[in-house]
Amino acid sequence: MSDIHKPSVLFVCVHNAGRSQMAAAFLTHLAGDRIEVRSAGSAPADTVNPAVVEAMAEVGIDIAAETPKILTIEAVQASDVVITMGCGDACPVFPGKTYLDWKLDPAGRGTAAVRPIRDDIRTRVQNLITELTPGDRA
Numbered sequence: 001m002s003d004i005h006k007p008s009v010l011f012v013c014v015h016n017a018g019r020s021q022m023a024a025a026f027l028t029h030l031a032g033d034r035i036e037v038r039s040a041g042s043a044p045a046d047t048v049n050p051a052v053v054e055a056m057a058e059v060g061i062d063i064a065a066e067t068p069k070i071l072t073i074e075a076v077q078a079s080d081v082v083i084t085m086g087c088g089d090a091c092p093v094f095p096g097k098t099y100l101d102w103k104l105d106p107a108g109r110g111t112a113a114v115r116p117i118r119d120d121i122r123t124r125v126q127n128l129i130t131e132l133t134p135g136d137r138a
Contacts, residue, residue, distance in 0.1 A: 007132040008036035010079035016041025016068035018049040019085045019104045022118055025056055025063045026125040034133050038075050044068035055114040059122075081132070 009027060011020035016039055024039035031037075045068045056063050076082055081098045093099065102124060104117050 006034065006036055007081065008038070008079045009081045009083065009128070009132070010075055011037075011039040011083050011085065012041065012071055013085035014042050015045035016071075017045035017047065018052045018114075019102070019117065019121060021048050021063055021066055021068075022052055022056060022121045023083065023085070023102075023125055025061050025066070026122050027128070029061050030122075030125060031129050031133070035129065036079075038079060040069045040071040040075055042071050044070050049114075051109060051111045051114045052118075054111045055118045058111075058115075059118070081128070083128075 011023040011027075013020040020039040020041065024037050027035060027037045048063060048066050048068065053064050076094060076097070079097065081100065083100045083102055085102050085104055102121075104120060109117075
């Protein structure tokens with residue numbers, strides 16, 4: 001059975017090197033192919049934060065091969081839900097999209113400090129899946 005419209009989510013932060021990468025990885029891991037997932041940054045870093053890679057590996061999700069991506073207007077237009085994580089005015093706003101702001105910041109922190117942020121993101125993503133896929137079990 002195929003859905004007429006698969007919900008799509010874009011996670012945006014400044015560097016696309018930490019929180020947006022964790023959120024995208026959790027959504028992909030937990031929702032499978034039920035939700036289309038994107039992540040991007042308004043000023044992408046060269047690499048994903050090593051503490052974030054380590055913290056995600058601790059919960060069995062490998063994001064070591066991920067690379068930060070630049071935020072594009074097309075990515076925003078193609079998404080139903082845009083979740084910003086500190087990019088502020090750099091995120092374009094389009095009518096008809098759902099915008100959420102998750103205030104989280106693992107930048108410059110070691111793995112121990114990233115763990116609670118990772119766990120918070122997992123909970124938020126689980127709640128998002130429930131909202132976007134009513135009737136399904138996440």
